[in-house]
Amino acid sequence: MSGTSILRTKSDQLVEAISAAMGGGTKSSPMSGEAAGGGMETLSRKSSRRLTSASPGRSGKNNTHIRKSRSAQLKFDLDEVSSGAALSRASSASLGLSFSFTGFTVPPDEIADMKPFSDDDITEDLEAGTRKMKIQTEPTLPIYLKFTEVCYKVVLKGVTSTTEKEILSGISGSVDPGEVLAMMGPSGSGKTTLLSLLGGRIKEPTEGAITYNEQPYSKLLKSRIGFVTQDDILFPHLTVRETLTYAARLRLPKKLTKEEKEKRAIDVIYELGLERCQDTMIGGSFVRGVSGGERKRVCIGNEIIINPSLLFLDEPTSGLDSTTALRIVEILHDIAEAGKTVITTIHQPSSRLFHKFDKLILLGKGSLLYFGKASEAMVYFSAIGCSPLISMNPAEFLLDLANGNLNDVSVPSELEDRVQIGNSDRETRNGKPSPAIVHEYLVEAYETRVAESEKKKLMAPMMIDEELKCKVFNAKREWGASWCEQYSILFWRGLKERRHDYFSWLRITQVVATAVILGLLWWQSGGDSLKQMQEQGLGLAIGATLMDLKRATTLASVTVMTFMLAGGYFVKKVPVFISWLRTRKE
Numbered sequence: 001m002s003g004t005s006i007l008r009t010k011s012d013q014l015v016e017a018i019s020a021a022m023g024g025g026t027k028s029s030p031m032s033g034e035a036a037g038g039g040m041e042t043l044s045r046k047s048s049r050r051l052t053s054a055s056p057g058r059s060g061k062n063n064t065h066i067r068k069s070r071s072a073q074l075k076f077d078l079d080e081v082s083s084g085a086a087l088s089r090a091s092s093a094s095l096g097l098s099f100s101f102t103g104f105t106v107p108p109d110e111i112a113d114m115k116p117f118s119d120d121d122i123t124e125d126l127e128a129g130t131r132k133m134k135i136q137t138e139p140t141l142p143i144y145l146k147f148t149e150v151c152y153k154v155v156l157k158g159v160t161s162t163t164e165k166e167i168l169s170g171i172s173g174s175v176d177p178g179e180v181l182a183m184m185g186p187s188g189s190g191k192t193t194l195l196s197l198l199g200g201r202i203k204e205p206t207e208g209a210i211t212y213n214e215q216p217y218s219k220l221l222k223s224r225i226g227f228v229t230q231d232d233i234l235f236p237h238l239t240v241r242e243t244l245t246y247a248a249r250l251r252l253p254k255k256l257t258k259e260e261k262e263k264r265a266i267d268v269i270y271e272l273g274l275e276r277c278q279d280t281m282i283g284g285s286f287v288r289g290v291s292g293g294e295r296k297r298v299c300i301g302n303e304i305i306i307n308p309s310l311l312f313l314d315e316p317t318s319g320l321d322s323t324t325a326l327r328i329v330e331i332l333h334d335i336a337e338a339g340k341t342v343i344t345t346i347h348q349p350s351s352r353l354f355h356k357f358d359k360l361i362l363l364g365k366g367s368l369l370y371f372g373k374a375s376e377a378m379v380y381f382s383a384i385g386c387s388p389l390i391s392m393n394p395a396e397f398l399l400d401l402a403n404g405n406l407n408d409v410s411v412p413s414e415l416e417d418r419v420q421i422g423n424s425d426r427e428t429r430n431g432k433p434s435p436a437i438v439h440e441y442l443v444e445a446y447e448t449r450v451a452e453s454e455k456k457k458l459m460a461p462m463m464i465d466e467e468l469k470c471k472v473f474n475a476k477r478e479w480g481a482s483w484c485e486q487y488s489i490l491f492w493r494g495l496k497e498r499r500h501d502y503f504s505w506l507r508i509t510q511v512v513a514t515a516v517i518l519g520l521l522w523w524q525s526g527g528d529s530l531k532q533m534q535e536q537g538l539g540l541a542i543g544a545t546l547m548d549l550k551r552a553t554t555l556a557s558v559t560v561m562t563f564m565l566a567g568g569y570f571v572k573k574v575p576v577f578i579s580w581l582r583t584r585k586e
């Protein structure tokens with residue numbers, strides 16, 4: 001039995017079954033057109049969409065858990081294949097038919113195709129949450145993202161010399177509206193750099209081109225891009241609802257009223273299934289708040305609130321358990337279904353999660369090892385002689401390959417020959433090809449077998465209408481609040497964030513107690529004699545120390561104390577100085 005067949009999961013077999021039904025084969029070039037694997041992905045997503053839209057009406061209960069069996073899914077998918085209803089999400093998006101995320105307004109011609117959903121089909125719990133609300137958003141401009149031969153270098157300045165470091169070399173690929181592209185690779189392989197380049201966060205690639213509807217990046221695109229960074233920046237003391245409301249008030253167009261913006265924030269809360277924790281604080285190092293998954297969803301909400309055409313996410317699932325990670329990826333799919341182009345980096349997805357991506361980029365040391373349909377990645381690697389020898393999560397297998405690790409993986413005959421001829425330390429490690437050699441082989445294999453044909457495809461002009469191309473730059477999107485409004489929103493947000501600090505009982509008690517003590521120190525104290533004035537100066541010093549009691553040990557406190565004591569001394573000396581001046585005058 002070959003490695004590939006050992007590895008094959010049930011869903012893989014389904015992909016192939018449907019491929020056969022469609023007359024396509026997974027053995028075709030991984031980069032070729034709309035192959036069956038991709039079809040399966042599209043279809044299964046459509047099924048889930050149906051389930052989502054069917055569930056509220058079906059039960060009408062609050063905690064409706066959406067469950068579905070693989071068999072039910074297959075039933076739907078095969079029905080769709082035979083009825084030819086598998087419209088690509090991208091095309092529907094480009095027609096502006098997708099108006100919602102999970103809600104997704106079903107095009108009229110698909111309504112007839114919908115079948116009642118039977119409870120017998122429910123076997124697998126896919127969601128523990130209650131995403132049920134359909135929200136309507138304005139249709140977004142579909143953006144086709146293409147990047148060819150992208151290289152990125154940085155200059156490292158040393159004390160005596162400057163060197164160039166190549167971070168990315170010759171990366172090409174594309175992603176359409178309605179698709180989710182995942183970037184995988186070992187740590188340091190250049191995923192974040194590529195994501196930042198595509199998202200316009202790094203000015204320009206050193207070489208190569210990145211186009212959005214065949215146009216280069218411009219500032220006007222900023223308002224159409226959402227970017228969820230790896231390290232989320234949220235205010236720990238704001239609640240989920242406050243966070244999203246402030247984001248809506250700051251970022252949504254001026255023409256919307258305050259109420260409309262607030263409604264949009266609430267819609268996003270329901271859309272992302274955050275309703276149960278909407279009044280919970282975000283939390284941080286010292287404050288307990290929402291869970292990791294909820295936190296990630298708030299970050300996504302912060303970006304989708306502006307209804308972006310392109311959504312970039314840097315490792316949205318890191319640190320989450322596989323079920324929560326799956327839920328996040330499902331949300332990304334829902335977002336893509338609404339006509340958005342979604343690009344995400346991912347570290348170590350579970351196999352269920354891996355099969356959810358439409359396209360995949362595998363990077364190794366800044367080079368492209370694979371770009372194409374995620375469902376065809378295994379077929380490609382087995383074609384170049386790398387197949388897992390034991391049952392393995394495809395993502396784990398691909399990461400092992402990208403790291404140059406061939407443990408439990410068949411060694412391609414070409415590589416074996418090379419090692420036997422060379423047999424130097426550089427080429428072997430424990431009798432196996434060394435990681436450097438494996439990396440070289442994979443880069444070469446991609447370049448010789450796929451890169452050229454793929455590049456040709458990317459170079460060919462896209463069949464998108466001129467209006468869509470121009471819209472990227474002509475139709476300027478209105479930015480959020482005016483300068484004054486921004487100031488006021490940020491002021492109130494800052495106040496809310498620090499309210500626990502300002503109005504804590506400790507702080508209030510401290511201030512009141514200090515005021516009382518200071519009052520007592522000066523109570524009935526006159527300023528007639530030198531002694532009384534000295535006492536006042538000393539009182540001032542003690543008062544200042546008390547005021548700064550919380551940080552009594554800090555340098556600031558010591559400085560304040562010193563100044564106050566010096567002040568006391570000065571107060572004591574002033575009358576002496578004045579009398580000295582008088583005597584001089586006389």
Ligand SMILES: Nc1ncnc2c1ncn2[C@@H]1O[C@H](COP(=O)(O)OP(=O)(O)OP(=O)(O)O)[C@@H](O)[C@H]1O
Pocket residue numbers: 154165167185186187188189190191192193194
């Ligand atoms: N401005 C820079 N100057 C120097 N080196 C850089 C710079 N930016 C990135 N690098 C290097 O480029 C490589 C790729 O970095 P990048 O953050 O893109 O990797 P990554 O695949 O996202 O890693 P991780 O998965 O750990 O986040 C790393 O070795 C990093 O140190």
